Amino acid sequence: MERSERLGQIFALLESASRPLSGAELAERFGVSRQAIVQDIARLRDSGCPIRATAAGYALDRQGCGMRRLVAVRHGAEEIRDELLTIVSHGGRVIDVIVDHPVYGELKGNIDVRTPEEVHRFVNLLESTGRGTLSSLSGGFHLHTIEADCAETLNRIEAALGEKGLLGR
Numbered sequence: 636m637e638r639s640e641r642l643g644q645i646f647a648l649l650e651s652a653s654r655p656l657s658g659a660e661l662a663e664r665f666g667v668s669r670q671a672i673v674q675d676i677a678r679l680r681d682s683g684c685p686i687r688a689t690a691a692g693y694a695l696d697r698q699g700c701g702m703r704r705l706v707a708v709r710h711g712a713e714e715i716r717d718e719l720l721t722i723v724s725h726g727g728r729v730i731d732v733i734v735d736h737p738v739y740g741e742l743k744g745n746i747d748v749r750t751p752e753e754v755h756r757f758v759n760l761l762e763s764t765g766r767g768t769l770s771s772l773s774g775g776f777h778l779h780t781i782e783a784d785c786a787e788t789l790n791r792i793e794a795a796l797g798e799k800g801l802l803g804r
Contacts, residue, residue, distance in 0.1 A: 644665070645675055648661070649693060649694060649695045652695075654694070655691040655692035657693075661675075690745070690747075690760050691756065694747075702783060702785060702789060704780075704782075705733075705778050706781055706792070706793060706802070707778055707802065708777060708801050708802055708803045709775045709803030710770075710801050714801065715758055715761070716758045719758065720751060720754050721799060721801070723748060723749055723750060723751060724751065725783075725791050725792045726784065727792045728748070729746045729779050729780075730746065730747060730782055731746055731747075731780050732768075732769050733778040734769045734770055734776070734777045734778075735773060742769055744769050777803070
């Protein structure tokens with residue numbers, strides 16, 4: 636199969652998928668290496684396809700029509716689940732986490748959770764790796780890009796985080 640044909644089929648799969656598709660899953664389907672899929676995804680992105688990478692795999696960014704806000708928070712690793720559940724239970728989507736590192740500058744990691752199930756899956760994956768969080772590099776202080784349908788929902792999310800003492804102001 637030609638690469639251009641594979642690119643079209645990858646896009647079609649992502650477009651019809653109800654969940655993110657892993658690089659390994661796509662590699663097996665097309666009989667290529669995972670690295671070939673990474674390169675294919677990069678080429679699709681370069682051509683304007685809104686593909687996002689999550690811990691669960693690749694997906695089309697269909698949620699890009701809401702309002703977005705950066706929210707500054709500060710907490711320890713034990714409060715990650717509560718923080719993320721607070722955001723999604725109030726109608727938000729957590730897109731990423733951003734920290735400011737003294738050597739590397741801004742570091743960003745994709746989170747992309749919008750349901751309690753996705754939060755639990757993300758946190759369980761994070762815990763199972765035994766690795767530190769990005770926010771551990773900045774004393775627990777970090778930013779999240781969050782998305783919701785309107786400014787009122789974003790305001791409710793910030794108020795709920797404030798009530799829990801999670802805002803990093």
